[in-house]
Structure formats: structure tokens, C-alpha cells
Amino acid sequence: MKVYLPAWHYRARAIVQRTWGWSPIEEMILLALDRAPGTIENVATSLAIPTQVVGSTIARLMQFGLVEVRFSPAPQLATSTIGQNFIRLGGALPERTEDREIHISLVLEKVGHSVFRNRDVETAPLYRMTDANHKVNFPAGPDETDDTMAARVNQFVAGMLRPGEWLRGVQTINSVLERKYLAIELNDVKNGLLPEGASQDLIQALQETISTGMLPEASDPQPSRSPAIDTTIADEQLIVGGDLHLECFERIVGQAEFDVFVLSTFVAPHNEKYTERHERVRIALEQACLRGVRCHLFYGTTLDAERKNAIAMQELNVRLSSVRHARGSILAQRDSVRSHVKCLAADDGQGGAVVLLGSSNWLSSPFSAVEVSVELNENLAAAAGLDLLRSIISPLSGARRSIEILQFTASELRRTRSPLSPSTDVGGRVPVRMSILQADDHERLLRTVAHEADERFVCCTNKVGATMVPGLFNPAEVAGRRLDDVRVYYSRRSGPIKRRHIAAHRERLNGVVDLIAVEDPQVHAKFLLWDKDHVVVSTMNWGSQSGSMDNPLDEIGVHLEGPGLGTSLLAKFEGQIEG
Structure with missing residues (x-):
């Protein structure tokens, strides 16, 4: 049967x-021509190598631009400028592929x-x-x-x-x-x-x-969780503040040579709220198009019954497509990816890539609120960010070209990953253990931290809403019964929550948890930090949302554990809301 x-x-x-390196013979011949330019016969004689071997080796070296022919004062072979740079700088010769x-x-x-x-x-x-x-x-x-x-x-x-x-x-x-x-x-x-x-x-x-005699049952495997990654990060890669986010956007898009990816929850249309800062984002993308950079644009909201974001995305698509040489290089999706994640990614113009994950809505923000994002530019960390973006956009049938580019770029980054130093501080970078939180990981982590934090517990959410008590206030209260420094920052209320509800909880938690309303400037950031070394930069409003296992990529958090990261982020954030 x-x-x-x-x-x-x-x-x-x-x-x-297929990749392969260089043999000692090839390196010997390159060094010989660097010391004394000459002919194939000269090299063969000086190194006691058969002429046929020297000839075929020089042909391979010339394919990679390491050896050139000079005609003055007499025809001879010599190491090119590229080859000299490899020798002088002590770098590895380019791999053959x-x-x-x-x-x-x-x-x-x-x-x-x-x-x-x-x-x-x-x-x-x-x-x-x-x-x-x-x-x-x-x-x-x-x-x-x-x-x-x-x-x-x-x-x-x-x-x-x-x-x-x-x-x-x-x-x-x-x-x-x-x-x-x-x-x-x-x-x-x-x-x-x-x-x-x-x-x-x-x-x-x-x-x-x-x-x-019973037929088996089919099933879908549980979604895999990203393993922890050992990487490095510098203090300036914790991006705090609207102005700095706009400057980062212009810098990252401005240095890209091949591809820029932008995922924003919303897309701002041209209306009375359109500002000079919205225009700076569009100008940066236009300039990228002029350089021949492909622009991959996505939005994530599902609260769009009138398709306002799709219309605004089409307006942006038409504007960028009108730029000279931009035909075919604008990949703007008019269907939602159905995720609250915000991401900016691009190649860095130097063989690497950079990924920003955090709270900023790149295509709709006026950059006036306090935002928090983390910049990933070490190869292994950036590859994880690109994989995450690829998973989010993969349900879109029209995004196949973007998915393919993200896949190939991440593979290259992993293969040429940046060397990690064992030192705790080299060039301003510190070693970090990084892991990606999916939507339903947030609440578990919050409760764990409430019991395990040793010094401080600080959570920032843009909104507090119907889930604020079980989702945020209760874990904060648990931490507050043990710790002296427990804070919850917020700016807005959502759903049925009124000022009197917050006031009642503030009074109830007096002396245990500081509930701090920050209305000017508005806080749009979402993060959790505890003790000196732990930071989670997230897209989820801890006080108004709950993560769902059915849509694990609806929200994403980046957990960083490294020396002084919690202290650094808190100081930057306090500088923004107090300045």
C-alpha cells in the first residue's frame, strides 16, 4: 500500500x-620581480625554476593585476602597484575564485x-x-x-x-x-x-x-532561535537621539556602493507634516541612485486600511526612479512585510556591511523624538542582521531579488569575518556576546532579569497600554523589591489607559519603581538595560504589546552583553532627556 x-x-x-590561495612558488616569483624587474628567463635563472613554470605562474599573477609589463627603459616584467601594496603592507594576496x-x-x-x-x-x-x-x-x-x-x-x-x-x-x-x-x-x-x-x-x-494502520500527522518544525554570536562593538555604535539617527542614515547611505535596504514601519507622504528632515532622507536616497546603488525599500505596518503607506511608497518609488541611471535599481515594495521591525542596512563601500536595528522609522520619522538603535558592522554580526532582514521580507513574492542579494552578502561576510581580538578594549571596541530576541522572547527575558539583575533595572517604552501591568509593571516591581535603582520611562498612553491610571500605579509603586513620564522630547526608544553590562535594543513597546509565537519576527530585540554597555547607554539616554 x-x-x-x-x-x-x-x-x-x-x-x-571554489577558492584557493597562493603557492610558495608564486610568492617567490612576485618577490623576485619586486626586487629586480626582468624577463621570464631572468626570474627562472635567479630562482632555479623551470622557465615553463615561471611563465605560467606569471600569467596567473597578471590575471590578478599583481604583475605588469613595463616598456621603458626596456620591455620587462615588474610587480604592479597593487602587488607592491600587498608586499609592503604585509597583507594576504587576493584569493583566486x-x-x-x-x-x-x-x-x-x-x-x-x-x-x-x-x-x-x-x-x-x-x-x-x-x-x-x-x-x-x-x-x-x-x-x-x-x-x-x-x-x-x-x-x-x-x-x-x-x-x-x-x-x-x-x-x-x-x-x-x-x-x-x-x-x-x-x-x-x-x-x-x-x-x-x-x-x-x-x-x-x-x-x-x-x-x-493510522496515518501519521504532518507538522511544521519550531522556528529556530538565533545562536549567540561573539562579536565586537564600539561605544559610538549605540545610537541615541533623533539628530544622530538622521546623520547615521546620511552616512550609511552615502558610503554605499551597491545596495541599501530600508525597512520602516510607516512611509511619510508629502503633506503638511512633511519636513526638511523627511527631505534629507529622500535626498540621500536620490544621491545613492545617482551613484548606481540599488535601493530596496519596505514598510511593515498592517494598520493601513486606506493603503496610505502603499501610496506613499509608490510616490517615493516614482521620485527615485526619475533619477538619472536609476531605472531598474529601485526595488520598492508596495505590500507590507507585516512586521514592526525597523532596519537600515547597506554595504560599507569597503567589502563589509552595516546594519542598524532599533526604534527609528526611517521613511516616516521627523527625527525629533529620542530614538535608540544599535549599529552592527563587524562581519559576523552584520551577517546576522542581514539574515534577520531576509527572513522578514521573504514572504513577499516581489522581493526575490532583494532576498537573493541579502543571502549572497551574508554568506560573503561570514566567510571573511572580522578577526576578534581577545583584548577588552582595542581601538575603542569591546568584546560582546550578541543574541537576537524574537517577539515572544521579550516577556520571558523581562521576568528573568527582574529576578537576576544585581544593581539596576531600567526599561524604556514609547507607550504604556492595556498590557502594562502584567507585561512591565509587575516585573519592575519584583526587581524594585530587591534593587535601589528601578526605572520605567514612557511618553505616551494607548488604548483605554488614562493619566489617572498611571497616577494610581505611580502612587502604588512609590519607593519601589520610578514611573517617569517624558513628554518633551518624546521618547520613541524601546530598550531594556540592567547592571553595567547588559543592553537590549528593541522594536517592541514593552509596556503596551505582547510578543506572539505565531509571528516571531513581528518584534526583534538585540541583546548585547559587554563591558560597560549598560552604563554607557543609560548615560547617553539621560543626556538626551535632560538636555
Whole structure:
């Protein structure tokens, strides 16, 4: 008897890169030409190397611009300026690379989450299934996307790579992902005949079907949590204040050479509230377009029944598209990504990337409120930020080009990650343990910190609302019964909450928690800090929202643990609200 399991068939083209370094012979020849320019014969004689080997080696060195031909005073080979710089600065020679394209055709079944080669299994399209077939229904979770298939592709490709190769990424523009049914013959299962790649969960589920006659159930795996990352950060990467956010936007967009990504909850239209600061953001994007930079623009709100943000995004798209040389380089999405996360990301013009995560609505903010963001520019941390952005935008069918670029860029950053110094302070940077909080992680962490903080507990939220007591005030009260410095900052009230409600809680918590209203300047920042070394820069209003497991990327927090980070952020924040 055959059973039919729900599955996804994924077809795409992946780019695999082969890299290799330089041999001692190549380095010897480069150094010889640096000391004494000459001919192939001169080099062969001085190093006692066969002429044919010298000739082929010099040809490879010339391909990378390390050796050049000079015609004066006589024709001769010599180290180029590029080659001299590598020698004088002591840097590694540029790696040689070669790309090849491979075709991927894999099947992911949803019972044991096995990954098979399509050619090794039998599949059936949905339209051929009838009620007579022994089929398992698809799980109720969201559809698979290019992003959710990324880990499966890595698993699938691992056995196909040659020595020295690594997977750069998948060309998602041409990928195809469709629902199918995987046909499994139960007699083959009895005889131990299953295609390569079958998981133990699948085998066990099929064996139970054989023994009980009951079909297995399909499921979606739990979303993976990002592992902690060891990185480095400088004090100035904690961005505090509206003015500084605008300056950072202009700096980051201004230095980009290839791609700029902007995710803002809202997009400001041209109306009576449009300010000179809104215009500075548009001018920075226009100047990037003039340089040939691709601009990827997204918004996240779902509270847009009249499509005002979509219309404003189209207005911005038309404006940027009219810039000379900008045709085809504006990738502005008019559908919401359905996330409250705010993000600015770009290449840094020097082979790296920078990612800003925090409270600033880049495409709608007048930059007059107090904002807090963290800038990630160490390669491994920036790659994690790019992966996060890719996961948020992946449900948009029109964002495939953006998803592909984010994937390839993050892969390059991980492969060329910045060296981490063991010192506690080198060039103003300190070692940091970084982890990403998803929406439903926030409340768990808040309660944990309330019991474990040793010196201080400070939380800042733009709004307090219906969830303020169980979500924020109760954990703060727990901390306040143990600690002398427990503060909650806020600026606005939402929902049914009135001033009298806050006043009642302020009186109740007097001497335990300081409830501090900051109305001028408005505080739009969302963060949590405790003791001297812990900071969480978030997008979630701790006092008015609750994180949902059903939409884990609706809110994001960046937890940084490093020497003096909590003290530094608090000092900067106090300077903003007191100045």
C-alpha cells in the first residue's frame, strides 16, 4: 500500500564558489620581480625554476593585476602597484575564485522533515490526488519560502561540493517552490528500503502506520532561535537621539556602493507634516541612485486600511526612479512585510556591511523624538542582521531579488569575518556576546532579569497600554523589591489607559519603581538595560504589546552583553532627556 505525505518540491540554481590561495612558488616569483624587474628567463635563472613554470605562474599573477609589463627603459616584467601594496603592507594576496552553477531539485516532506533528491523519490501533483488515496493533510502553518528552505539547501548541497568549494547562495529569482505529495510504499518500509535522506522521525512514523494502520500527522518544525554570536562593538555604535539617527542614515547611505535596504514601519507622504528632515532622507536616497546603488525599500505596518503607506511608497518609488541611471535599481515594495521591525542596512563601500536595528522609522520619522538603535558592522554580526532582514521580507513574492542579494552578502561576510581580538578594549571596541530576541522572547527575558539583575533595572517604552501591568509593571516591581535603582520611562498612553491610571500605579509603586513620564522630547526608544553590562535594543513597546509565537519576527530585540554597555547607554539616554 502507498501512502502520500505532504511535501514541497524546490527547484533552483545555486552558485558554488571554489577558492584557493597562493603557492610558495608564486610568492617567490612576485618577490623576485619586486626586487629586480626582468624577463621570464631572468626570474627562472635567479630562482632555479623551470622557465615553463615561471611563465605560467606569471600569467596567473597578471590575471590578478599583481604583475605588469613595463616598456621603458626596456620591455620587462615588474610587480604592479597593487602587488607592491600587498608586499609592503604585509597583507594576504587576493584569493583566486571560480564560480560554478549547480541545479537543485529537492523534496521536503512534512512528517519527518526529510530532504530527498527529487530523482530518488516518487511525487504526485495535488490535482491527481483523490479521496481514495491514503494521503496526509498539509499542516496548517505558513507556506515554505526561499528563506525557510535555506537550511535544507545547505544540507542538500553539502554532499555535492568539491574540496575547496562553498555555497555562496541560491538564485531565488528563478526558484520554483510548489506543493506535492510524496509517495511512499509501505512494503518498502517493511523491507528497510527508503530513499537516502530519510530521517529517523519519518522512519518511526511510517513504522507506527504499519503497526497501527493510522496515518501519521504532518507538522511544521519550531522556528529556530538565533545562536549567540561573539562579536565586537564600539561605544559610538549605540545610537541615541533623533539628530544622530538622521546623520547615521546620511552616512550609511552615502558610503554605499551597491545596495541599501530600508525597512520602516510607516512611509511619510508629502503633506503638511512633511519636513526638511523627511527631505534629507529622500535626498540621500536620490544621491545613492545617482551613484548606481540599488535601493530596496519596505514598510511593515498592517494598520493601513486606506493603503496610505502603499501610496506613499509608490510616490517615493516614482521620485527615485526619475533619477538619472536609476531605472531598474529601485526595488520598492508596495505590500507590507507585516512586521514592526525597523532596519537600515547597506554595504560599507569597503567589502563589509552595516546594519542598524532599533526604534527609528526611517521613511516616516521627523527625527525629533529620542530614538535608540544599535549599529552592527563587524562581519559576523552584520551577517546576522542581514539574515534577520531576509527572513522578514521573504514572504513577499516581489522581493526575490532583494532576498537573493541579502543571502549572497551574508554568506560573503561570514566567510571573511572580522578577526576578534581577545583584548577588552582595542581601538575603542569591546568584546560582546550578541543574541537576537524574537517577539515572544521579550516577556520571558523581562521576568528573568527582574529576578537576576544585581544593581539596576531600567526599561524604556514609547507607550504604556492595556498590557502594562502584567507585561512591565509587575516585573519592575519584583526587581524594585530587591534593587535601589528601578526605572520605567514612557511618553505616551494607548488604548483605554488614562493619566489617572498611571497616577494610581505611580502612587502604588512609590519607593519601589520610578514611573517617569517624558513628554518633551518624546521618547520613541524601546530598550531594556540592567547592571553595567547588559543592553537590549528593541522594536517592541514593552509596556503596551505582547510578543506572539505565531509571528516571531513581528518584534526583534538585540541583546548585547559587554563591558560597560549598560552604563554607557543609560548615560547617553539621560543626556538626551535632560538636555
